[in-house]
Amino acid sequence: MMTPRRRERLLGLTALATLLFTPPLLLMADRIENGIWLPVYLFVVWGIVIGLAAWLLEGHAED
Incomplete structure (x- = not known):
């Protein structure tokens, strides 16, 4: 089961990837x-x- 903290980190990673692959930066x-x-x-x-x-x-033990 995915913890809320891990879900937040993955959403942040998705936002970062979206930002880095936007046309202005490309x-x-x-x-x-x-x-x-x-x-x-x-x-x-x-x-x-x-x-x-x-x-x-x-999988991290602390999450």
Whole structure:
């Protein structure tokens, strides 16, 4: 069963991921250095989101 605290953290992660993948931030990454940084930005942000989700969903004894 998911605790309310874990649910709040996952909702926060969803909000953060939504913010990081909004078009204004993607366009900023696309315009830096002739579009070289967009794939790097997408890869890094996607990895961070997956890593945080794995960390949050892994069962912790204190939750």
